[in-house]
Amino acid sequence: MNLEFWLMIAGLIVLALLVLLPPLFKKTPLRYADGEQRNTAIARQQLAELKLQLQNGALSQEQYDAQYRELQLTLLDDLEADAPAAPSAKTGRWIVPIVAITVPLLSLFLYGSLGEPQALVKAELAANNQKVADNVKGMVDKLIARLKQHPEDLEGWMMLGRSYMYVQQYQDAANVFAELNRRKPNDPAVMLHYADALSMARNGQMGGEPAELVEQALKLVPEDHTALWLAGMAKAEAGNFAQAITHWKKLSALLPADDESQAQLQKMIQMAEAEQQKPQAPESSAAAVDITVKVELDAALKAKVEPQYTLFIYAQAVNGPKMPLAIVRKQVSDLPASVVLNDSVAMQPQTHLADFKQLRIVARISKTGNAMSQPGDLLGTAQLDAVSGNPSVSITINQEVQ
Numbered sequence: 083m084n085l086e087f088w089l090m091i092a093g094l095i096v097l098a099l100l101v102l103l104p105p106l107f108k109k110t111p112l113r114y115a116d117g118e119q120r121n122t123a124i125a126r127q128q129l130a131e132l133k134l135q136l137q138n139g140a141l142s143q144e145q146y147d148a149q150y151r152e153l154q155l156t157l158l159d160d161l162e163a164d165a166p167a168a169p170s171a172k173t174g175r176w177i178v179p180i181v182a183i184t185v186p187l188l189s190l191f192l193y194g195s196l197g198e199p200q201a202l203v204k205a206e207l208a209a210n211n212q213k214v215a216d217n218v219k220g221m222v223d224k225l226i227a228r229l230k231q232h233p234e235d236l237e238g239w240m241m242l243g244r245s246y247m248y249v250q251q252y253q254d255a256a257n258v259f260a261e262l263n264r265r266k267p268n269d270p271a272v273m274l275h276y277a278d279a280l281s282m283a284r285n286g287q288m289g290g291e292p293a294e295l296v297e298q299a300l301k302l303v304p305e306d307h308t309a310l311w312l313a314g315m316a317k318a319e320a321g322n323f324a325q326a327i328t329h330w331k332k333l334s335a336l337l338p339a340d341d342e343s344q345a346q347l348q349k350m351i352q353m354a355e356a357e358q359q360k361p362q363a364p365e366s367s368a369a370a371v372d373i374t375v376k377v378e379l380d381a382a383l384k385a386k387v388e389p390q391y392t393l394f395i396y397a398q399a400v401n402g403p404k405m406p407l408a409i410v411r412k413q414v415s416d417l418p419a420s421v422v423l424n425d426s427v428a429m430q431p432q433t434h435l436a437d438f439k440q441l442r443i444v445a446r447i448s449k450t451g452n453a454m455s456q457p458g459d460l461l462g463t464a465q466l467d468a469v470s471g472n473p474s475v476s477i478t479i480n481q482e483v484q
Contacts, residue, residue: 252282270299288316323358374474378418389415392451400440459483
């Protein structure tokens, strides 16, 4: 939270106290002039009536004198009753410190409970992300123009491909790296970039050309971190968990012990070992299913996303491992979206959606594009209790991961 925000909050609290506290310091006597004037006017009216009755002979002189004295006593009693009490020097003062302490604390408590303390940070982050995206787009346009004039600029092709990867335009990135791979063959870095972009353009699928590119690069640079990581992913996807574990353990030994990738790497190794221990499932005899998923974003959350944020739509087993069984990758700009989940987008070739009795369908928006759910991601889910035929589900993304 920036300093300007807290200064603004402090100013508003001081303003509130300036409105509330001054009246509590005043020693204002009770106003009684209106009551005195009212009682005097009534007495005068009654005296005039007595005089009129005396003149008309309705009252004798003795009766008039008696009622006149009674009227005087009544007026005197009323005026004494309306007399102001002496003001107390402590009137209202005891509540001043209570108000001075309670108002700021209550304001901060309500803001913390009902407000969004990170709103300014999120707004600033979104503005910075948009600024970076605009800068990257401008750089991409300049690179394209330059490469049209100088197609032999290999570094320019590399920068263009990386720029497309940054803005998550994976098919464009794959096209650029394919051209660079043609112009600069047998370069491990180019092949790995090409494989990564091609995989992302295919919703994370490593099978086929991406896996072949990774294998070629790994032969040229057997200790390259990216090559080992992607090779393990390709082997795990193909169901060769033993070879995936070998690649990942080798990578783990090459990385520093405190590297931030170690935790995720160990988790992937454990998951692969768990899959390796499972008995081989017989070939599925169930008919393949196509699950049509329609996804939309709740209007209340639209201000929290940017068009380039990643949208994951995937199926996972209700009972069993929570790894996605089949997944499609889109962007927020594609919403509302309609996709089909089936065996062709399965995470592992041997996975068949029809083999599961119940499926949970998830739509998740990620700001970072990370496959692992993180705080701040937006989420929507639906459950299929019967996986047969060609079912369809509708999902509204209306939750924020805490």
